[in-house]
Amino acid sequence: MKESAMDLSFYKNRKILVTGHTGFKGSWMCRALMNAGADVIGYALEPPTQPNLFEISGLADRMVSIIGDIRDYEKLYRVFEECRPEIVIHMAAQPIVRESYKNPRYTYETNVMGTVNVLECIRLTDSVRSFVNVTTDKVYLNREWRWGYRENEELNGYDPYSNSKSCSELATDSYARSFLADREIAVTTARAGNVIGGGDFAADRIIPDCIRAAVKGEEIIVRNPHSTRPYQHVLEPVAAYLMIAQRQYEDRALAGSYNVGPDDENCLTTGEVVTLFCRSWNEKSKSDIHWVDRNDGGPHEANFLKLDCTKIKTTFGWRPRWGMETAIEKVIEWTNCYTAGGDVGACMDKQIGEYLQ
Helix, strand or coil: CCCCCCCCHHHCCCEEEEECCCCHHHHHHHHHHHHCCCEEEEEECCCCCCCCHHHHCCHHHCCEEEECCCCCHHHHHHHHHHHCCCEEEECCCCCCHHHHHHCHHHHHHHHHHHHHHHHHHHHCCCCCCEEEEECCHHHECCCCCCCCECCCCCECCCCHHHHHHHHHHHHHHHHHHHHHCCCCCEEEEEEECCEECCCCCCCCCHHHHHHHHHHHCCCEEECCCCCEECCEECHHHHHHHHHHHHHHHHCHHHCCEEEECCCHHHCEEHHHHHHHHHHHHHHHHCCCCCEEECCCCCCCCCCECCECCHHHHHHHCCCCCCCHHHHHHHHHHHHHHHHCCCCHHHHHHHHHHHHHC
16 A cells, blocks of 8 residues: 555644643654644643653643643543543553552553543543544563564553553453444554654653763663664654544544554664664764663563554555664754754754655
């Protein structure tokens, strides 16, 4: 199938509710939607890091930003009642594996009951026509095999984060079949791989760790260089979510579950990703940053994880656009803009435009 054009004009003047909008991924999502002329309402906790992309890119001044906990059903429902969105993209989550070992109860409350709260609000709001629940590639029972997981594989994540996202998938499927199908609301769960991009300041994520060390001129410490992950630039899944939300709005038969990940040649080990980062950083800054293997004996994480994205490719004609070398170059471009005191919002707009071309 021919690749679909990345035309976001569908979103002009449409009312879109994005949960988790103050996060790294949510900020890129909202920027793309606002550039398309959408009426964006965000519901999330305060930005999770300092600094954070949401504030430094000026998003708060351009959209309706409601600070609230996804576990607070009453407040969330009032937002649905008042805003009456047509499309809901659910991204609010506790997204860190290591944090889920420290705070498993909070992780389940947020990732499972938070999703149930969103689904219940959708059930009771007659304006919603399309819903995308953003989960993760880690929802699958990981068998450490060498081929990609398909959408019909068993859902049973190991750690509390991954498992809570598996539960979120099951709750979404139950609501879709029990309530939302009769209302003709299109429902999809989207399972994306690891994302990188400018403005990610999170702890325990490899590219932010690389940037923090490189800016200080320190060696980069890598916990598990041999683990394979489906790394991709953040705009890959953001564009895929928006494509799915639109297409299922227009044709509810397209709703379902979709993997969103890179082609096989970009399913790299963490060590390979960091090597690409060091090479690109050193070329641009004339420095000599390098990385070291230093396993800290942390909690269990999968060693090999890859997605089979045949379904989204054959259904929509979707294809990844940026390989890892390009993705890392875009991260470094954004970082150089930020560290030089430049207009990071304009840099985001430039990269969004380049991706959509």
